[in-house]
Amino acid sequence: MDLEYQLIIPEFVMAGLAVVIIAAALALRNVDQKWFGYATAIGLAVIAIVTAVAYWDTNDDFGTVLAVDHFTVLFRVFFLGIAFFTVLAAVQFAGDRLKNHAEFYGLIVFATLGMMLLAASRELLTAYLSLELLSFSFYILVGFNKLNPFSNEGSLKYMLLGAFSSALMLYGISLIYGVTGTTTYSAIGPDVVEGTRNIAEQLASFAGGSGGVDPDGARPGLLIGLVLITAGLGFKVSAVPFHQWTPDAYQGAPLPITAFLSAGGKAAAFAFFLRLFSEAFLPAAAEWVWFVAILAAVTMIVGNLMALQQTNFKRLMAYSSISQVGYLLVGIVALDAANISQSQDAASALVLHLIGYVTTNIAVFAAIIAFYNRTGRDDIVDLRGLAERQPFLAFAIAAALFSLAGMPLFAGFATKFIIFQAAFNNGFLWLGAIGVTASFVSLYYYLMVIKQMYLYEPEGSDRERFHVSRPLAGALVVLVAGVLFIGLYPTPLFDVIHSSTEGLFEQAAALSAAVMGQ
Amino acid sequence: MVLSEFAGVSMPDWIDALLRIIFIVALMTIMAFALIYLERKILARFQARVGPTRTGPIGTLQSIADALKLITKEDVRPITADRWAFELAPYMAFVPVFLVFVPMPFTETWFIRDLNLGLLFVFGVLGLNIVGVVMAAWGSDNKYALLGGVRAAAQAISYEIPMLLIVVAVVMVAAGRLAVDGDASAAGSINSIVGDQTTTPYILLQPLGFFIFIIGMLAELHRPPFDMPIAESEVVGGYFVEYSGMRWGMFFLAEYTALFLLVVLASSLFLGGWNWPFGADVGLGLQIVLTFVKTSVLIVLVIGSRALFPRLRIDQLMAFSWKVLLPFAIIQVIANGIILAYGGADWVVGLVSFGLLAALGGLVYYIMRRKQGEGARTVQTTPATPRVITAPEVTPVEAGGD
Amino acid sequence: MDAGEALLLLLLIPGAAMLLTILVPSRHANVVRWIALIATTATLIDSIWIFAVYDFAQGGYQFDLQYPWIENIGFLGENGISLHLAVDGIAAPMVLLNGLVGFAGVLVSWKITHRVKDFFILFMALFTGVYGVYIGQDLFFWFFAYELAVLPMYLLIVIWGSTNKEYGAMKLTMVLVGGSVLIFVGIFAVFAEAGAGTFDMAVLRDIEFGRGFANTFFPFFMIGCGVLAGLFPFHTWSPDGHVAAPTAVSMLHAGVLMKLGAFGIIRLGMEILPAGTDFWMPVLLVLGGVAAVYGAISAIHQTDLKFVIGYSSVSHMGFVLMGLGTMNNIGVNGAVLQMFSHGVMTALFFAMVGGLYDQAHTRDIRVFGGLVRKMPLFVIFFGIAGLTSLGLPGLSGFVAEFHIFVGTIDTFPLFAALGILSAALTAIYVLRLMGRAALGPFNPRWENLKDLSRWEIAAAIVLIAPIIAMGIWPDPFIDRIAPTVAELPNIDQIGGLFTLSSLTGR
Amino acid sequence: MEDGVTATQVVFWILAVVMLISAIGVVTAGNIVYAALFFIASLAGVAGIYLILTVEFIALVQLLIYGSAVVILILFALMLTRARERPQALFGRSRPLGIAASLGLLAALIGGIVATTWTTPESSAAIQPVGLQAIGDAIFTIWIVPFIIVGVLLSIALDGAIMLASPDEDDN
């Protein structure tokens, strides 16, 4: 078997980077720990740039397990970017409040590696293992602040529920494998068409006890598998009702990790979600779309309602990110087996919203990290008077929160508009309406945060203005600019995304062409 | 199959199976008795004593006398012990060892079954006996028993890893050599590995492997100098401190059987098992003799080490496994992989392995020198506090910033 | 006329000012102020130019300008979303209105000293958003601008406001954004139903929507926009918001922002979904009438100056909605005129109240008295606003309300009576206000009051000029509005009756 | 499938029953150590079924890995809970709900399994043992990437576990 290892050089380099960082820390004990952070960041940036330049035109498969196409490359760069900003934001935080810095950065790199592999996987086993690589890194990272009981507790809950969800997903995968005899996405696709044909009919005939089960077509096992996979993925992306771990993990984790979790973890899970559902399960869209739609609706509603009651900023962001998952799921709902170009647009819309959301979220967290570095507090009321003490941070947080609420000028508006339009276009007016209403509700709690920053005077003993370290401030400026750019002129980004999602639908397009031809 | 061939008659399967079981039980018992006797004798010689002399000719029936004593002894169960765990533990410790007999080649044709995955089987099954140890430790409701059990488990698991890696390295070598004959996939079978050592015992190819295997074996068996789990002066007697009578005997039996089996395995893997080292195809009778000569040498080595070496500390023991043996085992596997992948000759494999062994020796020597240089004041005489048991009630840390 | 760049400038100038302001260090407050003033002056000139150059003989949409914006997204249509700008006869006066009020707002805000930089950034965002709504011709952009106009309100009120500002600001934002949710859904429904693959209003206007669809989705626009216009059951945010807001924001808010609602009903409702008007416009008229009376009655009971004006705004916006509800050319014409008139007038009101409050630190009518002795200019300007409000002939209010009444008489005579009743009630509270606060016995507590500052005077003059101009010479407005209104779908032509535009021989 | 009940099927059902009863023991035992011991029994049952399914390799890996892993598990369970000294409630408040949910899951799964037509060979003679060589070849060619990932994953799990569990100087 001929394997083209040059396709996955970036992954190897990533692993190497992590190992080098960890090993270097063992060797260089007297070096200021922050240099490990900056070295990691530089490494990530270099890998990102080189990957983007060297692989953009690649469209090839590594064996049957990985696909290195535009989608992969886009997400590679995307994840590297996320990691880059996370590391940059984390440097001072880690230096002040954490130990084992090199392992901290190394694990971030490993998690990023997991994300990259996840986005590239075109086969369920590889995808599952990549997901676990990612999850394991996060389990550790969430509990990284090991003397802090919150951190520890978040990690414990995350780990247990994560393992449970993996088991659910694996069972689903096993059923899919049992029915189709393969775990490769592209091979599942055609079988799915066969397997889910008239499932309702089959179930009815089975329930009727007529014994008239079509011997070669009755495969509700496939549907159960799909539902279980969706449920497992629901856990990973923290969709309601599988979201219980999210607030705890978010609140417990060290702040940069909360940022990374909410940005990278979610983005990776959705990259997987998207590739799986568009390459493998798209033909059966009619069978699962209702399930995902309900999931999306419940997620949007519950996420936002729960967020209303929060007093801790991290917890607020956790519920906020849950509701964002609802919006992202709308993009999955908009996939349409009958209309491939609509599906591709929906997928692109999803990715666009994802990128917008991630940029925004990292911006929020970078700002909060800068605040936390100074104050060590993360309740919403602690933000009081931030506009006086550090207007730039307050502005960045406000802008990002408005973006999350879907207000114009910022990324959230345009991307949400597009993603809801995708759902409307696919006949899910009610879902879009729920989404719009939910984001209206979300404005309330974002405003509560903004109010604290702008309305009140600083309180407590520490009311001085303070400085944000240069790299962090620079990162924030870039992020906020990104949020504005996506909000005002998403077209170029969308074009890039659109060209990257093309590959996801080649198979489906061929299939539907074949159906047309019949 | 084997026995029926030996007997020269064909018989139904169930009789065959029964015969094999009887064979195993008999062999195991005999070996255990012999080993107990041998150990007492050899140790006594080391200590300038004579050992048992009264029972039977030069004390040869001593083990049987011991067994009789054990059988007639009252079986006591502490009142606070957990009934099920306590009662079942000896069996859990005993049965896996019993199973390990299955793939052991005593001669070219004398074994119960030539499993294709024999090596994996040995380690997979043998590992289970630690469950019995832990059950005993916990079920006894005795602090020392628990300590001993925890130590035993930690030790067993720690040394299992380098041992397994070394077995992997051996299998790699064997597979490379067997592939020449056309069937590399047989490398998992112990008998095939032995069969390959007609002229070259693998101790020449994998001297480091042999070293690590023996060390690991000692640790697995809780033999001195790695006997902390059952050290009387530290934990009174370890996990079976509360046992008496035949149940205690079963633990002992299991231990000696395991010793015998591992020694057979070591001789099969590294010393050529039933092979005459100079390539002549010897007959069945001589094969048995060869096997037993080789195992005996190893047995004397094992028993002798009890008399020769002082006991380590538990932390030294763990550190030695994780920080010395494991890295060297990994390096050995990688080195084998590289050499074999590029078709290196056997002598290269052997040389590299020997080089690694020398490096290991040098490293250990260097560390010991440095430790001595640091002076006596750093020597700890007590084991690390067993905090796992005495961990105080920790009040939750006050909520606050990270 | 094809100078769409003028429209683009309306967005670019404040936008650029906003960016520029961000870059100015916050300690240079005066630089910030001057940037704002220059920007608003420029936009005012631009607005006036647009208003003047708008070719009313030709009518329809002019200054058409279209740039591609968000493309290549299949389900957003083949043309995607474009930056499509244009003004018609209704939008032109609104653009002018915004220019005037924005300019005056900057003048009035000169005295703000707290976080000047932030204030003007947000002010400019609001200002840009309002322009965007008036000139946007693409539903996406329209909605974008609409939200952009609503968004800064919250911060503006929360930071610089007064009197229960947290509550007021939150209520205002949530109600308005809630309304925009309806608009959002409506926009998508329209897009999907049209199937034209575009958000361009120019295209959507030409598409006939079914009656059932229109009847279903018209209220999405009517209520969604109506909320902003102070539609009756949803009006309560408005007085609270007004009271809480700082002066300039109140001005922009009452003067311009509320008009966005009525404007939205015209743009989205009447133009795109004309089939829904038959069923829903009477409802709008009834609600408008109720708001007019209710607002007036409430205003009578208030003691806080701003509450009085706030409820008066509700009342006047009720007139606007009534006018729209008539669905005949005169009524709608009047509604648009009233939008302009009320915009300038109420801005003047708030400017004056702000000027007073900054010195007196109270707005309780009962404690004032005889202010004319200390603040003659204030009383004069305030009086002009009040008289406009009660519809004194010769001032803009009269022209507008007269149109509305005439239109209403034609369709719903009963409601004309209601409207006239509310005008009478307006007279009561305005005159009471004047009598109590401005004239009346002097309260010595106010010995130290000074008259208006020059910035406020300038602002007032800028605002009074159009009031008087429209009052005595409404033709420029009617010339522009009437033909456009006449072209609206489903409009009854009742030209036989008295119209001022007949004076010009058209 | 052959007709009638073969010896293999009998053995299978014995193993299955042992496995399931032990599994129930795991989730209902009132003592953590018992639960862990039941778990071992269950694992042994699973390993036996692997053997019936002719995949000795997986069976042995199961014993080897779980055998060790579970022993550690029990050890920590012992150390951590001190079950003997302080009896604890091992069930959460939501017990009935959990039981109901899992029964629902079970019903759905069995329904789906029974209703589905699975692809199976004509007779069990066609079922060939999965050879070790085949597994090895597959792992090191097709599945090399997963194999590498697992390697990375194991190292970070090890690293993380050590880092988290190791005592700190300000640990009390």
Added chain:
Amino acid sequence: MPPLEHILVVNAVLFAIGAMGVLTRRNAVLILLSVELMLNAVSLNMVAFAVYGHVDFGNITGVIFAFFIIVIAAAEVALALGIVVRTFRNRATANVDEVNLLKW
């Protein structure tokens, strides 16, 4: 060989028992054990599919999958116990609902 359906049903029961354990137990170690039961059910499923199907499918993906699942499970146990130990050091409990600084 038992019919495939029998094996699958047994696995489903095992899986459901595991799920029940996760949902009803509150001790972290016990939850972990229950998850392991679920994973066992999954690997058995995989192996069964592979063995019964691999004549037709010509692959042994299921066996490989089972192998990897077992490995992952071991890693999971190791890591989870690391976290549990850390919890116990910090809080002296391993019951997940006594670990409740954060709302569950």
